[in-house]
Amino acid sequence: MLLEVRGLRKVYQGKERQVEAIRDLTFGVDAGDLVCLVGPSGCGKTTLLKCVAGLLNPTSGDVLLDGRRVSGPPPGMAVVFQEYGRSLFPWMSVRDNVELPLRQKKLPRARRRSMVDDALSSVGLGDTHDAYPWQLSGGMQQRVAIARAVAYQPNVLLMDEPFAAVDAQTRADLEDLIRDLWHKLGVTILFVTHDIDEAVYLGQRVIVLSSSPTVVREDVDIDLPDARDQLHTRAGNRFTELRTHIYAQIQAAKRESTPGSTDAARDTHLAKQVLQ
Amino acid sequence: MRIVLRIVLAVALPAVLFTVWWLATAGSTNFYLPPLREILRIFPDVWTGERLRTDVLPSLLRLAGGYTLAVVAGIALGVLVGGNRTVRAVLEPVLEFFRAIPPPVLVPVIMLFAGIGDTMKVVVIAAGCVWPILLNTVEGVRAVDSVLADTCRSYRITGPARLRHLVLRGASPQIAAGMRQALSIGIILMVISEMFAASNGLGFAIVQFQRGFAIPDMWSGILLLGLIGLVLSLLFRLVESRALAWYHGLRRVQRGS
Ligand SMILES: Nc1ncnc2c1ncn2[C@@H]1O[C@H](COP(=O)(O)OP(=O)(O)OP(=O)(O)O)[C@@H](O)[C@H]1O
Numbered sequence: 238m239l240l241e242v243r244g245l246r247k248v249y250q251g252k253e254r255q256v257e258a259i260r261d262l263t264f265g266v267d268a269g270d271l272v273c274l275v276g277p278s279g280c281g282k283t284t285l286l287k288c289v290a291g292l293l294n295p296t297s298g299d300v301l302l303d304g305r306r307v308s309g310p311p312p313g314m315a316v317v318f319q320e321y322g323r324s325l326f327p328w329m330s331v332r333d334n335v336e337l338p339l340r341q342k343k344l345p346r347a348r349r350r351s352m353v354d355d356a357l358s359s360v361g362l363g364d365t366h367d368a369y370p371w372q373l374s375g376g377m378q379q380r381v382a383i384a385r386a387v388a389y390q391p392n393v394l395l396m397d398e399p400f401a402a403v404d405a406q407t408r409a410d411l412e413d414l415i416r417d418l419w420h421k422l423g424v425t426i427l428f429v430t431h432d433i434d435e436a437v438y439l440g441q442r443v444i445v446l447s448s449s450p451t452v453v454r455e456d457v458d459i460d461l462p463d464a465r466d467q468l469h470t471r472a473g474n475r476f477t478e479l480r481t482h483i484y485a486q487i488q489a490a491k492r493e494s495t496p497g498s499t500d501a502a503r504d505t506h507l508a509k510q511v512l513q
Numbered sequence: 514m515r516i517v518l519r520i521v522l523a524v525a526l527p528a529v530l531f532t533v534w535w536l537a538t539a540g541s542t543n544f545y546l547p548p549l550r551e552i553l554r555i556f557p558d559v560w561t562g563e564r565l566r567t568d569v570l571p572s573l574l575r576l577a578g579g580y581t582l583a584v585v586a587g588i589a590l591g592v593l594v595g596g597n598r599t600v601r602a603v604l605e606p607v608l609e610f611f612r613a614i615p616p617p618v619l620v621p622v623i624m625l626f627a628g629i630g631d632t633m634k635v636v637v638i639a640a641g642c643v644w645p646i647l648l649n650t651v652e653g654v655r656a657v658d659s660v661l662a663d664t665c666r667s668y669r670i671t672g673p674a675r676l677r678h679l680v681l682r683g684a685s686p687q688i689a690a691g692m693r694q695a696l697s698i699g700i701i702l703m704v705i706s707e708m709f710a711a712s713n714g715l716g717f718a719i720v721q722f723q724r725g726f727a728i729p730d731m732w733s734g735i736l737l738l739g740l741i742g743l744v745l746s747l748l749f750r751l752v753e754s755r756a757l758a759w760y761h762g763l764r765r766v767q768r769g770s
């Protein structure tokens with residue numbers, strides 16, 4: 238197993254406020270897997286990804302990569318952040334943004350240039366090299382961030398709702414791009430999304446998180462054929478079954494956190510309010 | 514067309530003020546308020562000859578030296594303080610205290626240590642200019658976007674590369690604001706330090722004129738100081754608008770125009 242999350246718990250310690258973002262998460266990802274994470278908004282998906290990326294220290298539990306405990310950002314890992322607009326350097330051109338991590342890898346200049354060009358054209362941004370990121374639309378910025386991660390050629394790629402700001406057509410193209418890259422590069426991908434269809438279409442596995450206090454609610458194997466395409470895969474029976482199943486799980490997860498649904502749920506909710 | 518309009522707008526008020534000054538003093542017989550015409554007439558004679566080399570140039574060199582020193586020290590210290598919470602907690606009250614001291618009182622103090630030569634003047638200018646640069650750099654470094662910082666960490670951009678590509682660039686708008694404040698402080702201190710103890714320089718020359726009752730010459734010195742300040746601040750604006758083109762563009766986009 239390449240990536241292991243064991244008994245992960247994360248509590249944000251504010252001044253008066255304590256937020257238990259993640260209660261207890263345990264799962265593993267094999268090398269070369271493409272795993273999607275879905276869960277209600279605010280359930281701690283970003284927090285989980287940051288712990289995996291070594292950007293946050295868990296309150297308890299471990300993240301293991303290749304059997305070693307992650308205590309800081311490990312080499313060969315790229316993250317596409319949810320706040321794409323803030324993750325691009327506004328003082329650098331699109332080209333320099335994509336190139337900067339490659340410079341750290343000490344690659345020769347010509348090689349870097351061609352990697353940047355390839356990555357940008359693979360996300361459909363062949364002619365924006367010299368623009369500043371803030372001159373681009375939200376969707377284009379998001380694609381620059383993806384291109385930067387792709388150009389880096391990571392072993393592990395973490396993506397936090399990377400397609401939230403792009404239109405449906407681009408989104409479909411990018412989904413296919415991700416699966417393509419995954420096939421070609423053999424990279425391990427952990428992909429956070431709030432879009433259930435997307436999770437089923439992309440993933441080999443979908444991990445459904447409960448709402449806060451967060452645990453793994455279900456780990457669904459996506460037994461669709463490996464060759465997927467937007468038209469036929471999404472129209473298939475099995476696809477519909479899977480997405481209906483996951484949809485029901487998430488609805489149930491949300492219901493459990495709404496006050497009044499069950500006594501137990503109300504109690505935890507009240508407890509949370511008291512804590513806050 | 515727009516650029517013409519902007520130039521007209523920028524020049525309009527100074528032109529009016531000059532005209533008023535000109536007219537109000539045109540027939541002046543007051544010894545202390547000579548006609549502007551008289552001041553302008555002697556201006557080239559006073560400042561273009563020997564004095565350019567013996568007074569204007571030394572003043573400007575001292576300013577350049579002190580200012581450069583302040584910029585280097587202010588940014589270096591600011592990065593250090595801004596990047597480290599413990600250092601900040603310890604130093605911040607002290608820094609605020611020093612910043613609150615009016616810079617001109619530094620002159621007599623620094624004279625005690627550095628004598629009355631050029632060193633003293635450069636040190637005075639540097640000691641006064643460093644505070645706005647330092648404090649603004651600290652603020653700028655602290656305000657570096659957390660997502661960008663995480664991006665750097667996860668791509669393992671550390672050390673000098675991080676300093677260059679993230680910290681300094683991210684703080685550069687604030688640093689520039691500090692440098693602009695420091696520039697006007699620097700000019701003030703340049704003059705004041707030369708008034709206290711000097712054998713040349715702009716401040717020295719103006720005081721000499723005043724003591725020798727060369728009143729039009731004195732006024733012309735003040736005019737020159739104003740001009741120097743204006744030119745320097747225009748130069749600063751020019752460099753800044755180039756270096757921070759990304760920032761002004763970003764701000765325009767964020768304001769949604
Ligand atoms: N830095 C922080 N300090 C305190 N609380 C935080 C912090 N970051 C997140 N939280 C809290 O932790 C919980 C989980 O947040 P997180 O951003 O991980 O959720 P998410 O699943 O990514 O949500 P979304 O789907 O909306 O992006 C939320 O209740 C949030 O308020």
Ligand SMILES: [Mg+2]
Nearest residue numbers: 282283319397
């Ligand atoms: Mg999130």
